[in-house]
Amino acid sequence: MNPQYIEDLATSYWRSELLFTAVEQELFTRIGAEGRPVAELAFDLGLDPESTKRYLRALSALGLIFLADGYAANTKFSQKYLVRDAADYQGDSILWRKYLAESWKSLNQCLEKGTRVLMPPANEPPEAVDERRHRYSRAMDCIAKNKIKQILPLFANMEISGDILDVGSGLGAFSVGFLEQFSQAAATLLDMAPVLGQAAETHAGQPYADRMVYQPGNVLDAWELPHKRYQLVIFSNIVHAFGDAEVGHLISQGVTHLAKDGLLLIHDFFMEHNPEKATLSDLNMLANTYNGRVYEAAWLRQKLEASGLKVTELVSLDSDTGVLVAARQQRLDELCLSRFQQLTAQIRALGFQEVRPVDTPAIRMPEWVGLKCEFGCEYYGLPQCPPNCIAPEKTRAMLADYTKCLLLQGSPPTADFQRLVLRAEKTAFKKGYHKAFCLWAGPCSICADCDGSAGCRNHKNARPSMESSGIDVFGTVRNAGFNLKTLRYNDDYVKYFALLLVE
Ligand SMILES: C[S@@+](CC[C@H](N)C(=O)[O-])C[C@H]1O[C@@H](n2cnc3c(N)ncnc32)[C@H](O)[C@@H]1O
Incomplete structure (x- = not known):
């Protein structure tokens, strides 16, 4: 497992604390639609000018503000969601998350007892109870x-x-x-x-x-x-x-x-x-x-x-x-x-980790992909692997026949994932999508007793993989907003992706 993932998990609270601080200071509201000089903001907030630059630089790195020539400006996103009195203001819900951070510190005790352990103080004055309830309701409302x-x-x-x-x-x-x-x-x-x-x-x-x-x-x-x-x-x-x-x-x-x-x-x-x-x-x-x-x-x-x-x-x-x-x-x-939305929901319910619609132009098919199969892959030459599968030119031509596709995310074992993908294709077909066709991940692993030497004896259930058909899987799924990294260690967490061509 790549320790960077763990380091990022461990420091997740850096981001939330930064956001809490900025919202509590009403920083985005102070910056406003016009932007403000950094020095002026520091003065306004009573902050140390040098530390303020470092603070704003971090907010800029998170994409919440722009910094240029000593000026700070809100991004469109911050202007819409983090400026008080904006119709979509989310500050109340963010500050409620800060309030709940305290109870998360009691997680171990909750796990031991099997229940919540932090309660509001028994003798809390009614005004404080009211104030807390108001904050909670506003947060939920946001x-x-x-x-x-x-x-x-x-x-x-x-x-x-x-x-x-x-x-x-x-x-x-x-x-x-x-x-x-x-x-x-x-x-x-x-x-x-x-x-x-x-x-x-x-x-x-x-x-x-x-x-x-x-x-x-x-x-x-x-x-x-x-x-x-x-x-x-x-x-x-x-x-x-x-x-x-x-x-x-x-x-x-x-x-x-x-x-x-x-x-x-x-x-x-x-x-x-x-x-x-x-x-x-x-x-x-x-x-x-x-x-x-x-x-x-x-x-x-x-x-x-x-x-x-x-x-x-x-x-x-x-x-x-x-x-x-x-x-x-x-x-x-x-x-x-829509029929397509219903299908997406049905396929998600089959047990995929994520199912996301994707337009065919977003499917990337650069020339280099075939090299990865031909040189460096032990499965080259197996049934349903190159050269015994769809050539990239054919895939390109075939994609032009479709406008609606779904990217399906799952995990090993390969054979289980591939069976799930077949079920997704069948679900689409039964719903009336007669062109439904899937391209899954990895060499075909449907038949437990196939060593590849006798050719395919189960064409009914065999399908090509995305990569063997010339699709750049990393580029395509990242294009669709998935987070996919190359594996650095043998025991890194593996994500599988399949493409279901629907219509
Ligand atoms: C998480 S909020 C949801 C509010 C709103 N429906 C929404 O989607 O944001 C839960 C709401 O249920 C109310 N609630 C919780 N337990 C309740 C109970 N036993 N009787 C009446 N209302 C209750 C709370 O006061 C709160 O307003």
Whole structure:
């Protein structure tokens, strides 16, 4: 294992501490849209001028500001997300992460005890409790405002004209999103009374405010609301706050309150999507809640199906969370999940670590790739390896027949990965993509008893690899935003990639 990876893990907190400091100082807000001289910023903040240069240089290296000729300017990104009063300001959620860093230091004790160990002080004055709750709600709201923008397009072909129930609504960013998109809808926010007080202050005077109702209550009790009433029941980032039995209660209450033709939306972290973030979020729940955890979408789907609902595959957002939508009737067909999006979700559910759409022009096919097979590879000449596979000219011509492809990431053993890739191809074919064809990673390893000497006896299941067909795998997957490095040591972590040509 390359120790640089470990060193980078160990110093991850350098980045977060730097960000926390800058947000706490409101540095990006001070820099503003026009930029400021570095010396002036140092003076403003009461900082040592030389240290300030070093500090800003690090922020510049992280891509958060530009530095030139003694001036600091925000990048577009920082201007959008880190300047207070910007519509997409994320500072409150960043500072909440800083607050939670304390509980992460108790991780070992949590692991020993199997539960959270740091509790708020018993004699905390009510104002301090209120202040903390306010900060928490604002932090959750920052995140939810961005998430709802990614989710609303799913509902673009649908009309929601009745009542919406937002369970554990926080300040109600999800409700606001739906109310703004659907002028005939009204939303009931169900949360603890103090949170709803803060929500009411936040939304006072907004054009949608008279379509918002506040229902204080404990979501773990029976909800004192009309049964079978709601066209949309929302659970956003609430499932992970509770244990299995409580989630069962939430689902049963959700179904009880859902209208016959209503939809139930779950937005959360899921183990199948972005496993690194999901597993870390799960530990975050261990350290900060009584019995919260991150669930598998498959488990939740089962629970919903057992309640008589039909459920979508997990729809992964372009961020660290995903969505399940459930309904009693066939309303799910009205969701704006393109056939290709549905396929992507289905293939992700097969067990790949990542599945990412890629355009064919982004697939790189430089001339040198074949050299790596012909010189230096022990598998050269095997069935499905050069020269017994598709020549690069043929691959280039073939790619021109496709516009939609998926890059699939998995891991060894090779034969298991290749079988999974075949399942992905079959899934696409069954969904109606008759041209579906996969190129996997490594020499064909499908038949356990094949030593390559007798030629291929299993053409049905044999496929070429990306690299043997002339594709620069490193260049292509990096182009698609994956992180792939050459292996320096025999026991380095191996990632496999395959390309599924879809349509
Ligand atoms: C992580 S926040 C999610 C807020 C919002 N739905 C979102 O997506 O940002 C969880 C919310 O659930 C509320 N909550 C937690 N436990 C609750 C309970 N037992 N009864 C009512 N609300 C609860 C919290 O007050 C908080 O507003």
